[in-house]
Amino acid sequence: MTNNMLRILPLTILIVLPFIAFLNSLNNDFVYDDVFTVTDNYFIRDWGNFRDLFTSEYFKLSGEATYRPLVTISYFIDYSIGKLNPIGYHLTNLLSHAVAVILVYFITSAVIRKKTVSFMAGMFFSMHPILTETVNAISYREDLLTTVFFLGALLLFINSTKNFHRYLLLYPASLFLYLFALCSKEMAITLPLMVFLFDWILGDSAQIKKNAVRYYIGFLAVSIFYLLIRFVLLHNPAEGQLTYPEDSFFVNMLTMPKVVAAYIKLLFIPVHFNAEYMIAHTTTPLAPAFLCSMVFLCVAGIIACRFYFYSKPFFYFTVWFFVTLTPAMNILPIANIMAERYLYLPSVGFCIILALTIHSAWEKGCALLFFKKSDAGRKTTKGYSLLSGSKEAMVKQKNLPQTIMIVLLIAIPVIPYSVTTMHRNRCWRDQFIFWSTTVQDSPYSARAHNNLGMIYFGKGDIDPALHEFQTSVSLEADPEYRHNLGMAYQRKGMQQEAMQEYLLVLGANPDSALTHNNMGNIFISLGNIDEGIMKFKEAIRLKPHYYDAHFNLGLALFKKGLLNDSIEEFRLAVKYEPDHPEVHSCLGTAYANAGMIEESIRAYNETLRLQPNYITAYKNLGMVYLTYKKDIQRSIAYFQEFLKRNPDGDEAAEIRRTIEKIQAAQKTNK
CATH class of the missing domain: 1.25.40.10 (Tetratricopeptide repeat domain)
Known part of the structure; x- marks a missing residue:
């Protein structure tokens, strides 16, 4: 095998592995928050809205709570290519994940310079089960994109330090990728600190001084520019509605150590995943959960600090995990204080640490088994106690056991990772499976009950939907949940109960367009x-x-x-919704009543193009041709098509009588 093939083979495998692990996700439907960002998001369907990406209208139109224009642009592209076919959106996510895997490989190679470690790090990152939420949920593509741009910016920074010509080209590109990362998700704000820590941990003080003006000022300038946009020019006022647990920053700080400890446990023991983690708030520093979490984190911190002297790359990527996780620590209130998607970027550090650990165990095991001399060996063979013969024979003799050892060490995480990932992907198959699973995992989650209720409601199962909405409101009287309960009452014909719920919604959120619309229907x-x-x-x-x-x-x-x-x-x-046949049918009726006959016919024909079995359009076309166009043959043809598709309907007898009258009139005229 040539050297080029040896270089390409690991990258080829790393490209293939994500597709193996997440192949069964391509057939998944839109789930979770995808309804807001994609399926019901008319904003992404018209490139004429592109200019609104850079105005305050972005938040009202895009479905995003914070400023993430590059993510929204990716939805524009996906919709332009495949409309609302979910496979295209999932393929984009999977391709983005594959790119992130390759970047993990190159970042590890740039820092550690051991191809085996780089390959293992990429392999672990390609299939770790904690990443399933990010890869499966279209609405959380932001974590994929920000990680791709974050890693790309860091890699360009590292390579730009090698000579001046690279600096002139790669450093500006690194700054642009950093800005792209920030415009994908705010978690990228930690990149300047990781750049500084790269120099401080893996370099020297002279390098820090040299890079202070040459590099750090640029990253700082981009950060300030983004923060100005994010919190001044294009700030979403709705973010002010987010609060700390129990409206207390102190309670938040007591609760988050438990969350961080849970994150670490999930990385090491990836089981019992949940889309809705219900975290009990810690209100006192004497709580056992807080004390145990702090002890655990202190021990982990001490061990990490010891590695500063033993392995600086190990220490750097340990710090990576904690630093990149910081924006998700609810310092500024976020919607979920714990979510698996927050670990996508931090897990890069974990996967590299795991690869380093396995590689170190492999080297020490090989040294112990094959290179350690025994006193007896020195006396009798003057060589290695476990080997004999020539140096070539010794190498052949030890290669097979070494290979077996590294394969076993890699298989320990890889096999359960891949199996668990593929199993977890199935939980994201569709909305009903996803939210049914989530309700089982978190029976006290008001949002899970609400969203499962919405699935039942969409299927027309009003009684189970009503039960889920009532459960949701009993757990948390959120305006959204009350609105949905009102919808269920309205569908049941309980107009008074529905109106009471809607009034409570508007009391808390007077800007609910959906509630005003539903109240209009009641009126x-x-x-x-x-x-x-x-x-x-x-x-x-x-x-x-x-x-x-x-x-x-x-x-x-x-x-x-x-x-x-x-x-x-x-x-x-x-x-805004050109694919709904009923609006074309109603438009055709309005045109006919206004005397706009040709426009009416075109509207009805468009209805039938969208839904060939839309029987009302056949009846109405028959009436238009009979009444306005005086085209008897076409009129009868449409009436007969109506009867063919609806022979026993309520209007069938009337249409038959109409046909008989027409035919009788034709005979009389003859």
């Missing part, structure tokens, strides 16, 4: 069309691209006889 059902129209308009004011509100407003205006206004709302609904 319409009660015959109060004017109140309904006001509610639909308020929903549109709060959420301009809201398809349901435009559609419902169009229906209400049609009932009022305001045909032109109705047509305008239906057109807007078509603009």
Whole structure:
């Protein structure tokens, strides 16, 4: 095997491994928060919205809570290629993960310069089960992208220090990748510290002084630029609604050591995963959970510090884990104080540490078994006690056991990693499987019950949906959960109970467009069309691209006889959701009533293109051709197609009578 092949082979294997571990994720559906960022996100469907990536409208339109424009751009691209086919989005995630794996290999090679360690680090990172949430959830692509750009920026920085020509090219590129990482997720803010620690731990004081102006100022400038955008120019006011556990920073600081200890346990013992970790808040420093966690972390810290003198790369990547995890420590309040996705970037350090540990064990084991001389050996053979013969024979004799040993050491984590990862991928198969599993794992999670209720609601199973929503509200009276409970009441015909829930929602969150829209529907059902129209308009004011509100407003205006206004709302609904056949059908009816016959026919034909079995469109086309076009043959053809597809429906008898009248009239005229 040539040297080139030997260099390419590890990279080829590392590219293939993520696809083996996550291949069964490609058939998964959209799950978790994907509904906000992708499936119901009209913003990503029109490149004309691209300019809003750089305005304060971004938060209202994108589905993101914080400023992550590069992630949203990736959704634009995915939608342009495959619309709402989930396989394309999952493939993008998997490709991003594969790129991250390769970068882990090169980062490890740049720091440690041992190909075996680099290969093992990439291999462990390619399939560690803790990464399944990040790779499977489209809405958490931010962790994938920020890690890719973070690692790329660090690698370019390391290579730029080798000579001046590389500096001129690679250093600016490193700064750009750092900015890209920040615009993917704020966790990348730790990169300047990791750059400094690279020089401090692996370099010397002279290098720090030299790089202070040459490198650090640039990273600091990019950080300040991002923070200015993030917290001043494009700050999302909704972030102010996030609070610390029990509204106390002190409680938060007492709780987080338990979370960090749990993260470390998950990395070493990757079992019992959960999409909704329920963390009991620690309120006193005398709590056993806090004391045990602090003892554990102190011991881990002491061991890590000892490695500063034994293995500086080991110490650097231990520090890597804690530093890159810091932004997820709830210093600034975040939605979830514990989530597996927060470990994607920190786990790079863990995987490299694991590779170093296994490689060290392998070297020591080989030295113990094959290189340690015994006194008896020196007296009798003047050589190695376990080997005899020539040097070539000794090498052959020890190669096989060494190979067996390293394979066994690697297999210890790799086999359970890959099996657990592929099993965990199946939990992300679809929304129902995912949230059913999550409810089992976290029965006291209000969000899990709420989201499972939404699955039942979407399937039309209103009673189990109502039960899940009621459970959710009993655990946490969140406005979103009350809104969904109101929807279930509304679907059950319990209008008064639904209205009570909606009023409670608006009391806490008056800007809920969905709640205004649903209240509008209740008013319409009660015959109060004017109140309904006001509610639909308020929903549109709060959420301009809201398809349901435009559609419902169009229906209400049609009932009022305001045909032109109705047509305008239906057109807007078509603009934001062009693949819904019912809005084209309603638009066709509005056109017909307004005397716009050709437009009406086109709208009905579009309805049938989208849904060939949309029987109402056949009936309406028959009526249009009969009443306005006086085309008897086409009219009868559409009526007969209606009867063919709906022979026993409520309107079938009426359509048959219409056909008989037409045919009787034709005979009379003859």
